[in-house]
Amino acid sequence: MRKYLLLLILCLTVVIADAQQFMLNGRITGDKGEPIGFTSVYIRNSTYGTTANELGQYQFKLAPGNYNIVYRFVGYREKVVPVSITDHDERLNVQLENEVFSRDDTATYNRKTDRGMAIMREVMANRERHMNEFKSYTCQVYIKGVQRLTKAPKSLMSSPVIKQLDLDSLGRGILYQSESLSEFNLQRPNKFKEITIAAKSTGGSPAFNYNKASDLQLNIYQNIFYIDGLRSRGFVSPVADNAFKYYRFRLAGTTVSNNRTIHKIAILPKSKRSSTFRGFLYIVDGDWRVYSADLYLTEENDNINLIDTLSISQQYIPVKDSVWLPASIQYDYKGSVLGFKFAGYYVGIYNNYKIDQTFPDGFFNGEVLKVDTAANTKPSSYWNAIRPVPLTPQEMRDYRKKDSLFALQHSDPYLDSVQLENNKFSLPSYTIFGYEAKNRRTKESFYVAPLYQSIYYNTVEGWGIDAQVKYTKKFDDLRSFSISPEFKYGFSSKLASPMIHSEYLFDQWHRGRVFTNFGADVMDLSNVGTRSLWFNTLSSLLFENNYVKYYRNQYGNIGYERELANGILWSSSVEYSNRRQLYNTSYQHIFNPKNKEYTSNNPLAPPGTPADDRSFLFPEHQAFTFKTSLEFTFGQRYITRPDGRTFVPSRYPKIVLNYRKGIDGVFGSDVNYDFVSINISQDHIPIGLTGYSSFRISAGDFLNRRNLYFMDYNHFSGNQGLTFDPTDLASFHFLPFYQFSSNDAFLEAHYQHNFAGAFFSRIPFMRKLKLEEIIGANFLTEKNNMNYSEFYVGIQRLFFRVDYGVSFTGDKKYIQGFRIFYGIR
Structure with missing residues (x-):
């Protein structure tokens, strides 16, 4: 028994000794004693090694044994040094010799006959x-x-x-x-x-x-x-x-x-x-x-x-x-x-x-x-x-x-003091950025929208207030819940609009969420949006351009979204609405441009219609609508971190299939239509030395159009102001907001290429500006409208961009001019 016990102890000793590793370290210098930083050091005939630091010092662990250590750095002769690791750390300082590269000839360089050309072939x-x-x-x-x-x-x-x-x-x-x-x-x-x-x-x-x-x-x-x-x-x-x-x-x-x-x-x-x-x-x-x-x-x-x-x-x-x-x-x-x-x-x-x-x-x-x-x-x-x-x-x-x-900065007393300081109210900060208070222990936050977004003007409501707050609660398993009450009031229209928006993110890893919204609002007739309350306020008061046309909507909706598999996102929602037409009630302005007047709130009213027009667009009605979509991101890539998942742009196009149905008779609904569309898009397609391209193609049709109203049409992302939003490739530069809205078949296409300085970098006085050259085209064809197209060129630097373009309806020039973007959408 004692014999076997001694044998077992001996085996364990050998295993433990073999498992032990010892440090090989040292310093690498040149022939003058200067440190050779970042020298590659590795074991010959293996793929295990390290790199010296900037002072030429290196270290790595080795099990006992005999090794040939290779030292390599550009400009120095590769050196191989044998070393034995026994039962202790080893220090090995190494001096490298300058690499001497000899040439067979000293003739003047000839690009055709130099041997370097033949070697590279x-x-x-x-x-x-x-x-x-x-x-x-x-x-x-x-x-x-x-x-x-x-x-x-x-x-x-x-x-x-x-x-x-x-x-x-x-x-x-x-x-x-x-x-x-x-x-x-x-x-x-x-x-x-x-x-x-x-x-x-x-x-x-x-x-x-x-x-x-x-x-x-x-x-x-x-x-x-x-x-x-x-x-x-x-x-x-x-x-x-x-x-x-x-x-x-x-x-x-x-x-x-x-x-x-x-x-x-x-x-x-x-x-x-x-x-x-x-x-x-x-x-x-x-x-x-x-x-x-x-x-x-x-x-x-x-x-x-x-x-x-x-x-x-x-x-x-x-x-x-x-x-x-x-x-x-x-x-x-x-x-x-x-x-x-x-x-x-x-x-x-x-x-x-x-x-x-x-x-x-x-x-x-x-x-x-x-x-x-x-x-x-x-x-x-x-x-x-x-x-x-x-x-x-x-x-x-x-x-x-x-x-x-x-x-120190992650200790409870410090974090509590930082939280207390950050939660203090500051009027200048609130005016521009809003106010936010957080509780790190309960993972709750409370946000109030900035003051400049809370006061607005439009010709339908007159001056108004828009009070928005948001409460968010986060949970340890990455779930979160948010609820956002909002209250709007137009002093001229005397319309009060209370709303509540809420969302429950139940599966952060697969973008799973449930959302619901209900209340009353004065809404844009275009469901893709035109201009924000803030920009519409400025364009109305300064230039009497009341671009956005509004209607009254009392609504409630609920929706669900989640990935079915990697790269396949499904979303669906139902909504019930009571909708009625609105008219202009206010005509204030700060400046009065010569021969400029506000326009009717009916987007289909002919040019010259007075601002107080009360022409008919649609009757008050109810609508029960079902929406669903499938988004396919081919080759979708993502990064998983302990705090959640983020997505990496795909190298392949994205396809989105949409279906929207107006259901007649449910809760008195008056709408009856079926709309389908497909979108194919890809951003940032690298084109080698000449920058990158992006494109988007959309097509759709109403399979059934028995009864629908203007807000049910398919609307397009138009633009009628001097500014535009280049972050949305599907947006046009000069397309009127509502004129081309369609209740029939359509096809739209957008293409843009950013040369990323390929030309400007060759011009001496422009090189340091690092401007990017952009060209693009947008196209829209519909069954009941003339073809619309526009072409543009632009320059961009960081978040600032200026485009000049020209548009056509059919073969006739429509609008041309400049459009600018300065980081605010």
């Missing part, structure tokens, strides 16, 4: 082979991001600012740090799923954010790739199949590293501003694949946003003899805003590749990112144990301070 010929070396893989990805303030205007560096941002006397300090650890799964050609195991961040929002593994999936073998946040147009890869149209290449030198011949190729764009990279590619001779890349973009040459320069460094390693994949990728950036200069980086480390994995059915279900419920709660001890890139002293100090600050 071989790379391009093998591009497809390298892209298709694997069908799928899974790996572990660690991402670290840091943004620093490197210089700040002295005039703005007061003591409170320096203290708050933890800056030194020169205005330097860390503004933002982030780390994440994920499992990344990819299946060619375009399916991926990322599971975030741990995530940590401190500081404010950075200039742009790449803290997900999918953000750093830069495949240099693709013809065109996009870098989110920098600009809407793509960049031509230097190994694209048409790269010779945009680049010349020069052999900068050749070296032999670990029995591989490596060519250093200089990337020379043919045009200074042609959506191209600059820098160097390192190519493996014979295999004609990318060994590493050292590329950069600049604001001056590439018209990128937010930053001045972006450097991209990527290291590839052999996962198998015939498969090479990135071991690391790094983005370094610099920029300046209003005298503040900043710099930062994101580095991604890829470990433990498993090639040609077989994923279970349904694994790629549209969920592109899932954040574990405990991802953001990992303690410092966890990060100290798994962090592959050691922190610098400054980063450690920043974490300690901001972690302590975070703990």
